[in-house]
Amino acid sequence: MNLSMKWLHDFVDVSDINIKDYCDKLTLTGSKVEGYEVLGAEIENVVVAKIEKIEPHPDSDHLQICQMNVGKGDLVQIVTGAQNVFEGAIIPAALPVAKLPHGVVIKDGKLRGVESHGMLCSMGELNLTVHECPGKEENGILILDECFGDKLGMDIREALLLDDTAVEFEITSNRPDCLSVIGLARETAASFGRELKVPTPAVKPLGDGDKVENYLTVGIEAPDLCYRYAAKVVKNVRIAPSPMWLRMRLSAAGVRPINNIVDITNYVMLEYGQPMHAFDYTQLDGSAIRVRRAADGECFKSLDDIDHVLDSSMLVIADEKKACALAGVMGGANSEIVDTTKTVVFESACFNGGSVRVTAKKNGMRTESSARFEKGLDPENCMAGLMRACELVELLDAGDVVDGVIDVYPTKTEQTVLPFTPARYNAFLGTDISEAQMIDILTSLDCRVENGNIYVPSFRADLACMNDIAEEIMRIYGYDKIVSTKIVAETTEGGRTPKQAFGIQVENALYGMGLDEIQTFSFISPKYYDKIRLPEDSALRRSVVISNPLGEDTSVMRTTALPSMLEVLARNQNFNNENVRLFEMGSIYLPDADTTKLPYEGKMLTLGMYGDADFYTMKGVIENLLALAVANASYTAVSNNPSYHPGRCAEVCVGDKKIATFGQIHPIVAENYGISVPLYAAEIDFDALFAASTADKHYKPLPKYPAITRDFSFVCEEALEVGSIISVMQKAGGKQCEGVKLFDIFRGEKIGDGKKSVSLRMTLRAEDHTMTVEDAEKITKKVLFLLEKELGLTLRG
C-alpha cells in the first residue's frame, strides 16, 4: 500500500513530523514501512513559464528561439527544437542550473551559435505520462492549461502537485483495514497521540422525484459468499478526466488515472479500503442485479479483454442474462465504463474472502480489489464507501446522483465484545502498564472501553481474544519497552537424545578422518535412478512425488542419497579439486504403501571419495565408524549391485542386519556423471548403525605376560579371500590367538597367473603364564593342519 502524505493530512495532521521519524514510528507500532519516495525530488529549478515571442533560428530550419516570461523581470531566451510551441503557450521551463529525473542537468549553452538559457520540458522529462496529463501531447513540449497563467515562475512541483511523499507500507494479512488512507490515518493518530478527523460523506438530494428503485433491484442468491450489496445510480454522467489533484493522488498511490468515474471507484478503494465497481447501466439486460454463483462452464470476458471459463465455486454479479462482473475481482468487458456512458451503477459490496481468493487464483488475476477482499473486509464499511463515491461525483460534477440507495444486507455481523482485563494483560506481557493508559490506547484505536468490556469496532475482525488486545496495547505502548526477563519455571532436562548425540559423534569422527561435510537437496529428478542404474523393478524407484514441482530436476523425494553424492563428486572434479573426500548425513524418503500415510524418513550417511583413495581407504573409514559404534561387522562381497563395480563392492552387516554397502562406483555409472577416474562411495544406514551400536565399553586388563608372534606365508588362488584365511587361523588359534594381521600381499610372475602370496602374522598370548615356544609350536601345527584341511593351503616353500 502506497500512501500519499498529502492525502493522509486530510485526516490527521502530522506535517510537523520529519518523514524518517514518521516511518520509523509507524514501523514500530506495527505498520511496517518498506520505504518512502519524495515525489519530484529529482526535479530542481523547473518553473511555470509563458512563451512571449517565437523567432526562427537563423541557422536552422527546425530550431526556434523563444523569449520566455518566467515570472520575474527580464525575458529569458531558450532555444527549442519542439514544433508544438506557440506564442502565449504556458509550459514548464528548466532554468539553469536545473535538474531533471534520471540525472539530467540543464546548463546555459549555445545551440548553433544562439545562446539558450534553459530548456522547455515535455511530460516525459518530468517523469509524467498521459495518465497524469490527459489530453496532452506526449512527444512535444507539455502545454499547460491557461489557468496556469497566474502561476508564472512557480516551481513546477508545486504547480503540478508533485510535491508529495509516497510511503510504501507492507501491511500484514490480518489488517485489511490498513490497506486504506483512513486506516493508516487511524494508526498514525494512535501512534502519535493525534486527533483523527474522518468526515461523514454526504450527498445532496436531487429532489427530482427520480429514485434508485426506478432503475434497479438487487437479489443476493448466494448469501454465504456475499454478506452485503449496496448500490447507487448516477445519471447524466459526464465522463471527463479527473481534476489534477485527484489524478496526482492516485498516481502517488501507484494507481493509473483513467476517467472521473473509474478514478472515483479507485479513489474510494484507496481512501476507505472499500473496493467499488461501476457498471454502465445501459449495458445491463433488464433492471435486476443477481448476485449468484457462476454456472459451471459459464464464459466471461473481463475488463482487460481476457476470456475466462467459470465454475460454481465463483460468485458473479449478473443481470438477467449474463455475468457482468466476477465478484470482488474484476468487472466485465460487457458493462465497462466508456466515454459515452450516461448512467452508472456504483456497487459497494462485501464478499466472502476465501471465495474471492480462490476465484482470483483460479482465473489468474489478482487485483487491488481481490487482494483486499480475500483478507476479509468489513460489511459496515460498504455504505460509507458508496456515499463517498457519490460525494465525489458531486464534487467533480461527473453526473447527477439519483436519490435513494439499495442496500441488501441479510445478516448483520454482531459486534465483538471482549472483557477488559488489565491485570491479565500485564501478567501475560510481563509489563506494568496502567489501566488508564491501556484505556487510552484502546480508545485511540476506536475500541470503546466501558463497564469492564471492550467494544471492538467492526473493521477489526482480527481482535477476538485476550492475546489480541494485549498485542494492541503493547504495540502502541511500544514493543521497545518490553523488558528482558529470564524464565522462572520448573527446571527442564534439556539436551540431546542418545541418537542425536551419536550422530554428532559420527560426524566428528568423519571430520577427524578428513572428510568434508556436504548438504544436498532432498528432491531429485527421477532420471537420477537411471544414472545410478537402479533396476527397473527396484523398490527404490517408487518415490514420493511432488505434484507441483519447480521442475523435473526437483520433482521427487529421493529414496537414495547416492546420486546427490555422485553429482557433487562430479562437480568437484569439474572444478579440478583434487583428492576429494566427502560425506553427507541426509534423509531419504520411502513412500508408504498407503499413500494417505506419511513416508518413512530415514537417515542415510553417504560417503564419497576420489583421488588418493581406494576401496580400502573407504573400508578403513567404515571400520572406524563401526569401532565407534562398538559393533562387530562382517563384510561380504557383492557382485550384483548395478551401481557398483561387481568385483569391488561389499555389504556390511552386524549380525543379520545390513548396515551399509560400499565400494567402487561402476565405471558406467561414473561415466553417466562424466567421470573417468575411480569413484568410491558408501551408503550407510545411519538408523541401523545406531541400532547396532552398543554403548558398552569394557576395560580389558593389559596383558601381564609377553606374546609370541608367528608369521605364515601361503601362495593361494586369487579368488581365495584373505578374510577366510584369517577366520580359519583365528578358529585354530582359539583363546590364545590375540590377533591375525595381514602384513604382505604379493602377486607376480614367480607366483604364477591367478595366484597371490599372502603373509600373515599371528600373535599368541596366554593370559596366565609366559607362552613357551612349545606352546606356540602346538598352536602353529593346529593352524597349519586346519588351513590345509579347510582351504588346502600349505606354507610357501
Place this chain on the structure above:
Amino acid sequence: MKEKLQQIKEAALSELKAADCDTEALRVRYLGKKGELTAVLRGMGALTPEERPVVGQMANEVRAEIEAALAVRVAEEKEKALNDRLAREKLDVTMPGTPSRMGHQHPLTRAQREMEEIFIGMGFEIAEGPEVEYDYYNFKALNIPENHPARDTQDTFYITDNILLRSQTSPVQVRVMEKQSPPIRVISPGRVYRSDALDATHSPLFHQMEGLVVDKGITMSDLKGTLETFAKKMFGEETKIRFRPHHFPFTEPSAEVDVSCFVCGGKGCRVCKGEGWIEILGAGMVHPFVLENCGIDPEVYSGFAFGMGLERVTMTRYGIDDIRLFYENDERFLKQF
C-alpha cells in the same frame, strides 16, 4: 717421589688443555691399571712407614685432581659434540607442514550446532518432525485454515491434497505439544520447502530453527529475555535485540526480531544496509487457538515460539552472498569453514 707425583699432575693437566687431547687415551695413560700414577703408587712399598701416608695422601689428591679435570674436559667435549649435532640438524621452519587430512563441517551444520548448544544450555531439548507432513500440522493446527491469505506467502509443494512438504518447522511445535505436557522447552532445526526458484537469495529448500516454550506464567518479556541471551551468545556480548510488531497466524502478539548489526555495532554498514539492525527472527506468544488444538488449556498455560532461517543467519554471519554455495558443495567453499 713427591716430585714425581707433582710432575705427573702437571703433565696430565697441561695435556688436558691441549686442543687435540684424546681424553680416553689420557685416562688410560695416567689413571689406568698400567698408568703412570698407578705405577707410582705401586712403588710406595719402598717408602718408610712415616712417608707412606703422606705420599699416599698426595697421590690420592693428584688422582682426584686429574680425574676432576678429566671429567670437566669430557663434559665439555660432549656438550660441543651435541651442539655440533644440533647445529647440523637445523630445519627450515618456514617450509610447509606435512599435510594432515582434516575434514570440514558444513557451514550450515556449524551454525546449527552452535545454536543448538546455546539453547541446550538453557534447558531446551531438540525435537524432530517429518519433512513430508500433513497439511493439518503445517497449516490447520497452526491457525491457518484453507483459503487463508497466509498460505499465499508460503507457496507450498504438495504431494497429495492432504500431504505436503512442510513450509516451516512450526508443525513440530504442534507434534511436540500433542505428545508432551508442559513444561515444554524445545528447539527444532530442520529442512523446509517453498516453491521459490533457486537464485542468489532464494532456494526451494532451506533450513529453519523453531523454538517453543510452554509453561505456567510464561510472559512476552521471557521471550525477549530468551532471545536476547541467544543473540548475545551467538553474535557477541554487545548485541542488542529489537522487537517490531508483526503478524503470524499462530502467535499473538507476534514480533519480528532484529539484532544489532554485529559488523558495525549498529552504526550502519553494508551488511545491515545502513539500518544498524538485521532481521533474523520471527517470534510471538503461542496463539490460544494453537494451544487448545493441542489439548493445552490457555487459561492455565502460556508460551512463546520463535523461528529463524539458518541460511540467513549463516550468510550474514560469514558474509556469504549467494545461497546456492551451500548446496553446490564446492570443496574450495567447504574448506573455508
